[in-house]
Amino acid sequence: MRDFISLNNFTLNEINKIIYLADIIKKKPQEFADDLRGKHIGLLFEKPSLRTKTAFYLGALELGADSVYYTPEEVNLGVREKICDVARTISGYMDAVVLRTFSHKTILEFSKYSSIPVVNALSDLFHPSQIIADILTIQEFKGELNNLKVSYIGDANNVCNSLIYVFSILGGNLNIASPEGYTPTEHILEESKRICAHSGGKINILNSCSEVAHDADVLYTDAWTSMGRENEEEKRKNVFKDFQINDNILTYAKKDCIVMHCLPAHRGEEITDSVIDGKHSVVFMQAKNRLYAAKAILRYILKD
Numbered sequence: 120m121r122d123f124i125s126l127n128n129f130t131l132n133e134i135n136k137i138i139y140l141a142d143i144i145k146k147k148p149q150e151f152a153d154d155l156r157g158k159h160i161g162l163l164f165e166k167p168s169l170r171t172k173t174a175f176y177l178g179a180l181e182l183g184a185d186s187v188y189y190t191p192e193e194v195n196l197g198v199r200e201k202i203c204d205v206a207r208t209i210s211g212y213m214d215a216v217v218l219r220t221f222s223h224k225t226i227l228e229f230s231k232y233s234s235i236p237v238v239n240a241l242s243d244l245f246h247p248s249q250i251i252a253d254i255l256t257i258q259e260f261k262g263e264l265n266n267l268k269v270s271y272i273g274d275a276n277n278v279c280n281s282l283i284y285v286f287s288i289l290g291g292n293l294n295i296a297s298p299e300g301y302t303p304t305e306h307i308l309e310e311s312k313r314i315c316a317h318s319g320g321k322i323n324i325l326n327s328c329s330e331v332a333h334d335a336d337v338l339y340t341d342a343w344t345s346m347g348r349e350n351e352e353e354k355r356k357n358v359f360k361d362f363q364i365n366d367n368i369l370t371y372a373k374k375d376c377i378v379m380h381c382l383p384a385h386r387g388e389e390i391t392d393s394v395i396d397g398k399h400s401v402v403f404m405q406a407k408n409r410l411y412a413a414k415a416i417l418r419y420i421l422k423d
């Protein structure tokens with residue numbers, strides 16, 4: 120039984136295998152149409168979702184499985200019922216559970232009591248299923264990671280943490296520009312350093328957007344204020360105002376660079392209309408690739 124909670128629990132070969140699966144599933148969906156026939160997937164989300172919910176719901180369906188979606192209100196994890204009781208109950212019905220939570224601790228607690236695989240559909244710390252789609256997207260547009268300069272501008276949030284892990288494991292070059300006080304935490308950087316010592320990956324943390332954007336093949340950003348931090352929104356708008364992907368930042372990057380965003384975008388904040396709607400943007404293919412990533416993850420944990 121295998122959880123999919125954080126990418127640092129996976130080896131280079133395992134991550135490459137999941138990305139390869141996502142690619143093959145995208146190209147030949149029919150070959151996988153019966154792989155999870157008879158399986159049941161629980162989708163338990165504490166926060167809103169468009170892409171992740173759709174990707175796992177349709178992903179399960181297209182692999183022959185069915186799924187049950189639980190609204191945050193009807194389960195009310197840890198309030199209506201203890202997490203350990205929900206985990207043990209759902210384990211009796213389902214073959215896997217896809218879980219989106221406020222606190223990463225909730226996923227870990229759930230996994231402790233669950234006897235079925237748990238998939239992280241986003242927590243405050245990590246968003247690993249997003250990152251499988253992101254690597255697939257980068258490879259589709261830019262080829263292998265090794266020779267690319269990939270740069271993330273903005274908050275060192277869940278998406279950024281998972282990017283750090285995947286680049287550490289795959290041995291890529293990731294550059295991050297975040298305002299002071301919003302850079303990646305020591306704990307994430309220590310773990311990344313440990314992994315990079317084997318992989319040759321390079322994670323550089325800077326404060327200057329123009330420096331990270333310089334000669335970049337890929338520019339990536341995400342919301343200044345993540346779900347669950349809404350009370351910090353006004354402060355963050357001020358702190359992050361210069362950490363935006365706009366036409367000026369694009370002039371520093373390579374002429375054929377791609378722009379990525381996990382979405383939902385806050386147009387006019389971390390990214391301008393002109394960039395997200397412009398010729399460098401691949402955000403909607405990135406969103407579409409969430410489906411193939413979700414299918415690959417479900418198949419990997421339930422069949423491989």
Ligand code: CP
Pocket residue numbers: 167168169170171172241249381382383
């Ligand atoms: N990118 C992403 O996870 O989108 P949702 O929050 O809509 O699922």
Ligand code: NVA
Pocket residue numbers: 241276277278341342344345346381382383
């Ligand atoms: N960092 C964002 C990602 C949304 C998909 C958030 O957690 O709200």
